[in-house]
Amino acid sequence: MGDITDQNNLWPSFALSEDGNELEQLEAQRKAIEAKIAAELARRQMKMEGNEATPKRKRNLEGLTNNGNGFFDNSLSSKVEELSRKCEQLEKGLSEAKRTEEDKLSKVEAENQRETLDELYEMKTKVAKMEQQENALIEQIQKLDEEQKKCLDKYAELEKELARKYICIGQFVKHLARIDEIETQIKELKEIQKRTLPTSSQSVAAQNRHGFKIYVKMLTGKTLTLIDLLPSNTIEEIKTKIERIEGILIDHQRLVFAERRLDDSRTLKNCNIGNGSTIHCFLFACGC
Secondary structure (H helix, E strand, O other), X not given: OHHHHHHHHHOOOOOOOOOOOHXXXXXXXXXXXXXXXXXXXXXXXXXXXXXXXXXXXXXXXXXXXXXXXXXXXXXXXXXXXHHHHHHHHHHHHHHHHHHHXXXXXXXXXXXXXXXXXXXXXXXXXXXXXXXXXXXXXXXXXXXXXXXXXXXXXHHHHHHHHHHHHHHHHHHHHHHHHHHHHHHHXXXXXXXXXXXXXOOOHHHHHHHHHHOEEEEEEEOOOOEEEEEEEOOOOEHHHHHHHHHHHHOOOXXXXXXXXXXXXXXXXXXXXXXXXXXXXXXXXXXXXXXX
């Protein structure tokens, strides 16, 4: 009996772990138990064959063997059932753990995907805003180019206008200088006129009968003498005589007497020009 009770030492202690390798550990322990049982049965069989036994002893040994086998069978069955329950629990736990992990992974993936989509949407929004800003800048640049072109065209027009103004100003300055000269000459003419005007109506009548002469003073300092003139001669006729002598066109002549410009249609009598009078001839450029 002592040998039979010692069979309890064949069973190792089952300290099941909580990690994922528990099923493998149980399977290894089951195999170890089966191996020990087989080894113990073989040892007892060899011991029985080596001893000479009486019929009574044989019966006792057979009984012990039968009892031992029943004990081992019952113990093994209970352990196997326990292992089966543990395996089922472990498989169930593993399945639940797997589902839990899968749920977690699904949630994480969904969250990551949602974050990725949010980031992508935000990036697209930023790109759209940047494109709008770029288009606005392009429009502003085009407007600035158009305004710059208008300014350049206006500047060119102003330069042309200023050039024309400078030319006119130069001509105006020349005319002012000429006017100063004319004023001086007019003063001289007044003095000459005072000396040369007819002193009586008799001299005027004589001039009407026999003709008279006048003097034409040019800007060059040259003095022309026109003779055989009548009071009815017009200023245009005087200009014609000057043209024949000096070659100056009628349109370029300006005749002045007593500080007044003489019109072509007026006569010498109308202008109070008599014998010995001096008139001044100025040149006039057409188009100025």
